[in-house]
Amino acid sequence: MARVLVVEDEAPIRELVSLHLGLEGLECTAVADGREALERVASERFDLIVLDLMLPGVDGISVCRAARGSPVNADVPILILTARREEADKVVGLESGADDYLTKPFGVRELVARARALLRRWQRAQAAPDGAGEPGGGRPDPALRPVSVHGIHIDPARRRVQVEGRDVELTSQEFSLLHLLASHPGIVFTREAMLARVWKGETFVTERSADTLVKRLRRKIEPDPAEPRYVLTVWGVGYKFADV
Numbered sequence: 753m754a755r756v757l758v759v760e761d762e763a764p765i766r767e768l769v770s771l772h773l774g775l776e777g778l779e780c781t782a783v784a785d786g787r788e789a790l791e792r793v794a795s796e797r798f799d800l801i802v803l804d805l806m807l808p809g810v811d812g813i814s815v816c817r818a819a820r821g822s823p824v825n826a827d828v829p830i831l832i833l834t835a836r837r838e839e840a841d842k843v844v845g846l847e848s849g850a851d852d853y854l855t856k857p858f859g860v861r862e863l864v865a866r867a868r869a870l871l872r873r874w875q876r877a878q879a880a881p882d883g884a885g886e887p888g889g890g891r892p893d894p895a896l897r898p899v900s901v902h903g904i905h906i907d908p909a910r911r912r913v914q915v916e917g918r919d920v921e922l923t924s925q926e927f928s929l930l931h932l933l934a935s936h937p938g939i940v941f942t943r944e945a946m947l948a949r950v951w952k953g954e955t956f957v958t959e960r961s962a963d964t965l966v967k968r969l970r971r972k973i974e975p976d977p978a979e980p981r982y983v984l985t986v987w988g989v990g991y992k993f994a995d996v
């Protein structure tokens with residue numbers, strides 16, 4: 753049975769999440785504060801962590817980082833819950849290693865669907881004999897996840913992109929960037945985060961490279977690159993894919 757750690761200080765939400773994930777056959781451990789969450793992630797293995805960001809004492813971001821740094825939960829899928837709508841928080845959440853995001857208030861069905869999807873991807877990656885996960889862990893490689901959003905279909909296995917039914921040829925970097933942004937609609941990526949994920953540690957790139965790549969990608973996928981519909985600029989922060 754898959755084990756889920758639910759970290760949420762608001763009792764009604766904590767109970768709701770535990771109840772519905774429990775009904776899905778998952779074994780939930782529910783804790784109300786960040787300090788206890790830190791102890792748990794350091795010592796017990798979980799298959800999924802559902803993590804509220806705003807916690808008394810130790811916040812969710814610290815718990816997230818602690819999980820990623822712990823030998824037992826370095827690769828665990830993490831679904832963040834937050835009441836805050838500020839896009840900077842979403843950026844922080846993803847950069848600290850969370851896999852997905854739910855903004856409160858959320859529907860129970862959406863919660864269950866996201867939790868299931870994370871668990872499935874993870875179990876599949878762990879079952880893959882050649883280690884489909886990222887180096888150093890059994891974490892599912894998000895780069896292999898097909899995405900379909902706003903009429904754009906991205907199939908990483910076939911390296912194929914369709915926009916409104918029309919095939920679009922992208923370079924490897926354009927493809928990686930589109931896949932990254934479209935996998936997280938509405939979530940803002942700073943140029944730095946984009947560089948880290950698309951260029952993966954290459955040294956000779958600057959933030960200007962991110963802007964240039966966005967420009968090239970827009971020319972290929974946007975009906976009107978001057979008035980982007982899919983890849984949107986967030987002034988002073990970075991870029992995001994149009995929210996769903």
Ligand code: CA
Pocket residue numbers: 760761762804805806807
């Ligand atoms: Ca809270």
